[in-house]
């Protein structure tokens with residue numbers, strides 16, 4: 564049943580969208596792809612970056628993994644299988660994207676598992692907790708700073724702070740730091756709240772995520788942005804200093 568729905572969808576795509584965009588596909592096939600944006604999103608079935616941004620084939624290069632995380636760079640590179648890092652490398656070095664967006668989201672199961680730690684039903688999985696431990700320090704700090712707050716509030720804080728952690732990790736790749744410093748690459752920290760259908764972007768000046776209104780948003784990291792401005796600890800301290808959100 565579920566698969567039939569996919570094939571029905573593909574049939575509709577073939578006779579509808581593909582036919583309407585045949586020229587676009589032909590051009591992409593002959594000229595290759597040249598997206599200007601890399602989106603690093605979560606594998607969650609509810610937050611498809613292409614649907615959220617209403618983009619067309621060729622517009623965005625996308626990496627999706629558990630909790631939209633970026634691991635720190637590994638220097639010197641080793642022989643392990645760095646799926647996310649290699650996709651980022653191809654987008655930045657190969658395709659020359661001008662923007663990298665880390666897109667976290669509300670109700671993220673990966674972040675929930677990280678927050679719950681040993682109490683999580685996923686704690687005994689082979690790979691999951693090792694992967695989400697990319698943001699372990701952020702999680703531990705949030706639990707400590709937001710002691711007494713609800714799980715929902717702590718989880719939201721970690722969801723957003725993990726986006727900043729990923730931006731910091733992006734800057735640990737030398738070819739990303741170099742391009743940011745050259746002014747040819749900008750990094751963006753976004754968070755999507757599916758309950759209200761609202762997109763939020765991190766503003767380094769206020770240290771918080773603010774609802775995006777309209778079509779203009781300031782990048783989170785550009786040439787000259789200090790890494791302390793995007794430190795996850797700063798966001799957590801701001802959340803801890805405000806009244807509970809729930």
Ligand SMILES: [Zn+2]
Pocket residue numbers: 605606607629630631668670671672673674
């Ligand atoms: Zn998620």
